Amino acid sequence: MSASPDLQFALQLLWTNDYSALIIVTVVAYDYLLTFSSEIDYVWLRPWTWISTMFLLVRYVGISTAILYALGGTTFIPGPVIVCTAVSMINVWLIPVFLAAADLVMIVRVYAIWNRSKRILVALLLLFVAQVILSFVYAGFHSNTSSYLSVTVGQILDFSFCNYSVLSNPGMLDVYSSTGSRLALGAILLVLAVTPILKQSIEMYKATKRWQPNRYLQLLVKDGIIYFVANTLFDVMSIINVDTLPLLFVASLSTVFLFPLMPRFIISVRELYDSELRVHGIDTGFGALSHPISSRNAVVSSIAFADVTPGQVVEGEAVESEAIQPEV
Numbered sequence: 001m002s003a004s005p006d007l008q009f010a011l012q013l014l015w016t017n018d019y020s021a022l023i024i025v026t027v028v029a030y031d032y033l034l035t036f037s038s039e040i041d042y043v044w045l046r047p048w049t050w051i052s053t054m055f056l057l058v059r060y061v062g063i064s065t066a067i068l069y070a071l072g073g074t075t076f077i078p079g080p081v082i083v084c085t086a087v088s089m090i091n092v093w094l095i096p097v098f099l100a101a102a103d104l105v106m107i108v109r110v111y112a113i114w115n116r117s118k119r120i121l122v123a124l125l126l127l128f129v130a131q132v133i134l135s136f137v138y139a140g141f142h143s144n145t146s147s148y149l150s151v152t153v154g155q156i157l158d159f160s161f162c163n164y165s166v167l168s169n170p171g172m173l174d175v176y177s178s179t180g181s182r183l184a185l186g187a188i189l190l191v192l193a194v195t196p197i198l199k200q201s202i203e204m205y206k207a208t209k210r211w212q213p214n215r216y217l218q219l220l221v222k223d224g225i226i227y228f229v230a231n232t233l234f235d236v237m238s239i240i241n242v243d244t245l246p247l248l249f250v251a252s253l254s255t256v257f258l259f260p261l262m263p264r265f266i267i268s269v270r271e272l273y274d275s276e277l278r279v280h281g282i283d284t285g286f287g288a289l290s291h292p293i294s295s296r297n298a299v300v301s302s303i304a305f306a307d308v309t310p311g312q313v314v315e316g317e318a319v320e321s322e323a324i325q326p327e328v
Contacts, residue, residue, distance in 0.1 A: 010156050017074045017161075024070035024257075028063055031260040035267060042270040051108070055266045057101035062259035065094045075161050079153035084162035088151055092143045096135040102262045103128055103185060106228065109269070110192045120192065127188070131181045138179075183235035190228040227265040234258040 043055050068091050071077050077087060107124045114120050142148055154163035204210070 007156070014075065014156055014159060014161060018076070021070040021074045021076060025067055027257070028066050028070075028260050031264070032063060035264060038267045038271065039263070042267050042274075046270075051105070051266065054101050054105050055263055058098060058105065058259075058266070059263040061094055061098045061101070062262060065091060065098050066259035068094075073162055073164065075159045077162050078160035079162065081151055081153055084153065084164075085151045087162065088149065088164060089143055092139050096132070096139050098259065098262075099135065099182065100128075100132045102231065102258070103131070103182070103189075105262065105266060106189050106193075106231065109265075110189055113193060113196055124185075124188070127181075127185050131185050134181050179235060183232070186228075186232040186235045190225075190232050193225060193228045227261055230258050230261050 039055075039059070043052055046052070068087055072084075072087055072091065077083060107121070107128060110124065111117070111121045150165045152163045152165070154161050
């Protein structure tokens with residue numbers, strides 16, 4: 001006797017969740033192993049700064065959240081209800097912590113890109129604070145198992161899994177005031193990250209009739225665009241109502257892959273600084289500013305990039321600056 005269409009769809013949905021979870025956990029674990037040596041070199045062996053603390057948050061809170069998020073609703077966590085509830089509560093509260101740290105990292109990055117513009121920093125921080133408050137209010141509402149979230153153990157044939165259902169629909173206002181506010185912040189950050197390289201490219205084209213964006217602007221901005229795009233994609237997929245299996249698979253991957261990408265963002269910028277930018281005294285925004293290696297040969301870039309003259313140290317980064325001394 002063949003299974004009903006509803007049962008077949010439910011099985012396909014469960015298997016899609018299982019396969020997505022396997023892919024996500026494998027990628028997260030593999031990425032952690034690949035980047036662990038870089039973490040030692042560029043975080044643990046460096047003078048400690050507040051960006052180092054942000055790295056720990058996006059790294060280890062991100063890994064925990066990604067794995068728990070991936071395993072929820074799969075046969076890998078078959079119950080009981082108390083375990084399912086614990087997984088849900090941990091996710092609900094860890095996600096806004098990770099996202100707040102990730103947003104702050106990208107705000108600092110944009111702040112450095114725009115030559116440490118106080119106006120841009122203040123505007124972004126105001127949006128950030130409002131978004132964080134909304135996120136935690138939203139998390140508190142969603143963690144209420146008596147009025148909003150129902151947690152049970154589902155059963156399909158011989159397979160058990162955690163089943164989460166919403167008891168009440170808060171409406172579109174709830175969506176726009178929480179996830180929507182973060183989407184707006186992410187979109188603004190993306191635009192601010194892309195704008196300098198577009199502006200520089202246009203100016204270079206007018207002067208040379210060739211598309212030649214400044215090399216260091218390209219290295220510092222273009223190489224980091226993927227992180228801003230991933231952040232915006234995360235926000236978009238969080239709002240979209242997914243009702244087909246292919247979209248569900250794409251949504252799961254795009255939503256979770258932001259978690260391993262953010263610590264890579266910090267590592268890649270510090271690595272880039274060491275390999276390409278130290279001699280130019282360019283501020284990356286990630287606590288990686290030092291004196292030029294050779295003040296006689298150093299060329300201070302004229303691009304809008306938080307340029308630093310030889311010997312200048314940005315307030316709050318003097319500790320790390322002193323740790324990276326000129327080569328003899």
